[in-house]
Amino acid sequence: MQIRPKRFDVGPILNQCIYPVPENATAEQLGETLATMGAKLLIDTLQNLPEFVANRREQTSKGVTSAPKISSSMSWIVWEEHTCDQIDCLFRAIGSRIPLRTLWMGEPIKLLDFAGKFLTSLSGAVAETPGTVRYDRESDSLLISCKDGWVAFRAVMLKKRLSALDFYNGYLHPFFLKRFPRRQKECVFESYKTKDSNTPLGREDAHKVQNL
Structure with a gap:
């Protein structure tokens, strides 16, 4: 496009x-693909600049619409509100820059190597409390x-970085739960809550969150 002074884009x-x-x-x-396409488009435009200027069209x-700036406050997952598809979209949108986050025993924890929606046959899976975490040995992942x-x-x-198996052995294994029975109720991923509220942080409030 042609540049106009004192105004952007x-x-x-x-x-x-x-x-x-x-999909x-x-x-x-997407950025890598568009960068290559944009470079070729720029060269084509410069090589035929008089023609393109003569046929320019106003925006x-x-x-x-205006897209919000990407910030770490967007990385919090609200298990009670977010669907599988929304988490997938969130990961694909910002996951390469900002790891998705949740709370584990009151501490922030980053979720890495997203493996997508998981179709599980776990007993009682439909009724599980949002944030419930289990280890699946076959896929070697945390569900x-x-x-x-x-x-x-x-x-x-x-x-530090922990594989799904390491996390299971350290925090979810029956030996750990038997050794620390009071911690069993804490063995879920929790949604971040604002200091003055007991409700999970939703998208509307995400911009209010300070970086941890």
Whole structure:
């Protein structure tokens, strides 16, 4: 586009192409693809600049929306509110920059290596409390209950990076639960709550959260 002084991103369009976003693309993958396409488009525009300037078209304000700036406050998962698809979208949108987060025994924990929605046959899985976490040996991942199902992560970051198996052995294994019986009720991933409220932090309040 042509640049106009003192205003950003409003100049007339010289050259443009449409790219359908792949269904399961991450922001990082999309950025790499668009960077390559944009570079080729820029070269094409410069090589034929007089023609493109002569056929420039003004941008329309119809249908224009503003995207919020990405911040770490967006990375909190609200297990009671977020669906499997919403967590998947959140991971694909910001996961390469900011790991998704939750609370474990009152401490922030980062959820790594997202493995997607998990179709489980666990007994009583539908009725599990959101945030319930279990280890699945076959997929070697941690299964976490959300609003409408289960999602899987293969690693977490507590004080250090732990594989799903390491986390299970250290915090979910029957030996640990038997040794610390009072901790059994704490063995769930909890949604971050504001200091002055007992309600989970929803998207509307996310911008109020300070970085931990």
